[in-house]
Amino acid sequence: MQDIGLKIGIEIHQQLDTHKLFCNCPSELIDKEPEIEIKRRLYAVAGESGKIDAAAAYEQARKKTFIYQGYSNETCEIEFDDSPPRELNQEALDIALKVAILLNAEILPITQVMRKTVVDGSNTSGFQRTMLVARNGYIETSSKKKIRVDTVCLEEDSARRIGESENSVTFRLDRLGIPLIEIATAPDISSGEEAKEVALKIGEILRASKVRRGLGTIRQDVNVSIKNGERTEIKGVQEPTLIVKTVESEVKRQLGLVGKKQKVEKTVRQALETGETKFLRPMPGSARMYPETDLPLIKIANDMIESAKNNLPKLHSEMRDDLKKKGLSQEMTKLLLSERKLEEFKSLLPLSKDNPDLIVKILVLYPKEIASKEKIDKKLIAEKITIDVVEEVLEAIKENRVSESDTKAIMLKIINGAPVIEALKIEKIDTSGIEEEIKLIIKEKPGLSLGGYMGIVRQKFPQLPGKDAMDILKKLLPL
Numbered sequence: 001m002q003d004i005g006l007k008i009g010i011e012i013h014q015q016l017d018t019h020k021l022f023c024n025c026p027s028e029l030i031d032k033e034p035e036i037e038i039k040r041r042l043y044a045v046a047g048e049s050g051k052i053d054a055a056a057a058y059e060q061a062r063k064k065t066f067i068y069q070g071y072s073n074e075t076c077e078i079e080f081d082d083s084p085p086r087e088l089n090q091e092a093l094d095i096a097l098k099v100a101i102l103l104n105a106e107i108l109p110i111t112q113v114m115r116k117t118v119v120d121g122s123n124t125s126g127f128q129r130t131m132l133v134a135r136n137g138y139i140e141t142s143s144k145k146k147i148r149v150d151t152v153c154l155e156e157d158s159a160r161r162i163g164e165s166e167n168s169v170t171f172r173l174d175r176l177g178i179p180l181i182e183i184a185t186a187p188d189i190s191s192g193e194e195a196k197e198v199a200l201k202i203g204e205i206l207r208a209s210k211v212r213r214g215l216g217t218i219r220q221d222v223n224v225s226i227k228n229g230e231r232t233e234i235k236g237v238q239e240p241t242l243i244v245k246t247v248e249s250e251v252k253r254q255l256g257l258v259g260k261k262q263k264v265e266k267t268v269r270q271a272l273e274t275g276e277t278k279f280l281r282p283m284p285g286s287a288r289m290y291p292e293t294d295l296p297l298i299k300i301a302n303d304m305i306e307s308a309k310n311n312l313p314k315l316h317s318e319m320r321d322d323l324k325k326k327g328l329s330q331e332m333t334k335l336l337l338s339e340r341k342l343e344e345f346k347s348l349l350p351l352s353k354d355n356p357d358l359i360v361k362i363l364v365l366y367p368k369e370i371a372s373k374e375k376i377d378k379k380l381i382a383e384k385i386t387i388d389v390v391e392e393v394l395e396a397i398k399e400n401r402v403s404e405s406d407t408k409a410i411m412l413k414i415i416n417g418a419p420v421i422e423a424l425k426i427e428k429i430d431t432s433g434i435e436e437e438i439k440l441i442i443k444e445k446p447g448l449s450l451g452g453y454m455g456i457v458r459q460k461f462p463q464l465p466g467k468d469a470m471d472i473l474k475k476l477l478p479l
């Protein structure tokens with residue numbers, strides 16, 4: 001392949017699972033109708049160097065009114081920019097430190113909250129607060145290539161854009177101020193596939209941390225440039241898997257312009273679900289940051305860094321190795337980690353050390369199966385099948401009071417309101433008589449396969465659980 005000088009850097013924004021960064025409002029998107037609404041116009045603010053930003057000028061030219069919607073309880077005067085920020089959320093800082101350590105980055109002993117000019121109205125103040133937490137980190141790809149992580153920042157999320165008319169844009173303030181960690185790599189990545197791998201690796205670190213999950217809680221931007229081209233910032237690539245396609249189409253676009261001897265402009269483009277991109281705005285200049293005068297310098301004390309180091313979250317890959325050592329099957333491991341029940345599993349493990357899969361079945365698999373088969377609300381199931389209930393069921397199985405094959409039926413009874421003690425009083429079927437009859441069947445019809453006998457037995461003794469039937473047959477049939 002011809003060397004086109006492809007350079008890619010990625011930037012990941014992830015919402016943290018704490019209250020907001022500079023006030024105590026919840027970090028949640030709110031469904032109900034807004035209770036407060038204000039209108040404002042944006043005027044570009046001169047940056048430190050005195051220049052009005054190119055992008056700011058561009059947006060101001062659009063002369064729009066911004067409508068901000070909030071709530072009386074779920075948002076406060078800080079989101080409306082009627083009050084200065086409160087002290088920095090220390091839990092958010094702690095999460096950012098842990099991520100920075102996992103990215104091998106150097107934490108700054110002292111840092112300053114900065115104001116970054118925001119020109120599209122998505123911040124009531126006209127700027128976004130951001131602070132550099134760590135720099136000079138790296139992650140390693142599977143081919144042992146080091147990709148530098150230039151910066152790890154902690155910042156505020158912007159307001160949620162919910163509508164637009166010819167003269168106005170409407171924003172919801174529920175998202176404004178949610179803590180975001182921003183991770184930016186150097187342009188060390190040289191292919192779309194490599195960019196995808198880097199995004200997935202960073203994603204694994206984030207998923208192990210205390211972050212919000214679900215649609216819109218993580219956003220990925222990709223910077224792409226080629227020889228004779230210009231840096232293009234592509235915003236909002238939805239999935240790491242889409243990065244490959246997005247990079248390809250941007251390279252094609254820039255190559256097309258270079259081929260036609262046209263100038264490639266520095267632009268910000270929007271990623272589309274098809275992997276294509278569309279023009280968003282000119283690239284903002286550098287005159288965008290100035291110090292936040294309402295907040296003191298932030299000192300990151302050594303003992304805070306030490307405490308973060310000693311309490312690092314475990315990555316899924318490490319957890320998988322641990323669980324394998326404990327004898328858990330791959331399938332159950334996947335289920336356990338996806339449902340985030342590791343702590344519960346660990347606390348139950350002493351009850352079923354020789355059969356750890358059983359714990360995950362009762363804890364995760366059976367409730368899931370019951371929810372889908374019986375169409376029962378997952379919340380209701382979670383309320384009824386508490387960790388104590390799981391413990392009692394496991395104990396009953398261990399003491400041979402009930403059999404494993406009865407478990408789902410027992411759980412269903414509990415979900416339907418039966419007291420646990422009653423539900424566990426399932427009479428064990430007396431299999432001694434049945435065993436004699438099965439012996440006769442084998443005698444009468446010698447030479448059938450295990451499956452063949454199983455069919456007959458299940459038909460003749462429908463009350464006998466399948467597993468028990470299988471156990472008896474295995475015992476009686478010569479191998």
Ligand SMILES: [Zn+2]
Nearest residue numbers: 023025075076
């Ligand atoms: Zn607030």
